[in-house]
Amino acid sequence: MSAPDLLRYVLRLGDTSLILGQRLGEWVGHAPALEEDLGLGNLALDFIGQARLLLSYAGELEGRGRDEDALAFLRDAPEFSNLTLAEQPNGDFGRTIVRQWLIDAWQLEVYEALQASTDTRLAAIAAKALKETRYHYRFSCGWLVRLGDGTQESHGRVQESIDALWPFTHELFAADEVEDRLAALGVAPRLDLLEPRWSARVSAALHEATLTRPSKVHFPWHGKRGVHTEHLGHMLGEMQHLQRTYPGAQW
């Protein structure tokens, strides 16, 4: 197997967790209730934990002496390969929930399948992350239904967020040559096989939440290939500020 493929794939997973974790961390001190503040903070820490495992592995695969911190704090936006959906701004609480729920549903399928990966390290990380993801989905889907089937205002706001974020879901299952090659080797799951399960789960939740599923869009964002929306650069500016200003600073 060509190591670069595996490296790129692990970076995609790790960056998605890192960027989403950082976004969730932005809520700390700002959530609508103390209890949700802690809840979102817990989620953020789960994702940062996943990112640490995956980026450490990526650093070893790369073999250039970069550790998890170097990969997180010293790369520029085009070198990040997270899903474009993960970097989208928090917006209101409902927008954050919709983004979370869409990615949770995706991670449920991906981690579930990755447990059977021929790469044992990846399989072990997936098994650990899957337990966290099951709770994440319970949390985000619970809120989706609550807000969708809530007041007229909450329903309207959440529907608007779904319509706004839906175009970014195309990327979740649009495999490229890296993922195709890894799928052939049994390292990564075949995304075309996961999509129907994700789609059914998402449709059922939307129905329960009395929300409308937008029509299919062919709108291939390429976050996982390093092509990002403007939002990632701004976010990295804040996230990386300390390490860039004081290289090697320790907590």
Place this chain on the structure above:
Amino acid sequence: MNSPASPDQDWPLFEVFIRSRAGLEHKHVGSLHAADARMAVEHARDVYTRRQEGVSIWVVRSSDITASDPAEADALFEPARDKVYRHPTFYAIPDEVKNL
């Protein structure tokens, strides 16, 4: 089924009970706000079990708890004060018995 809180109304208060390990009883650990019981369990998980404090959670609406009246404390508890023979302090407890 609890009625959902309207936006201009605070979430109701829930009391939280955590079982720290299998075999032990649930203990009251505090309270929190949530829109309904399901959310209260999730909040309790996030607020009170972050450091592996528990293996089981109970929540109950604070308003569903009936409490004794502090003004009646004398009548309720005073009569037990001079009945030391009710305490099991006359037995030696074996070292093997934990959590008594």
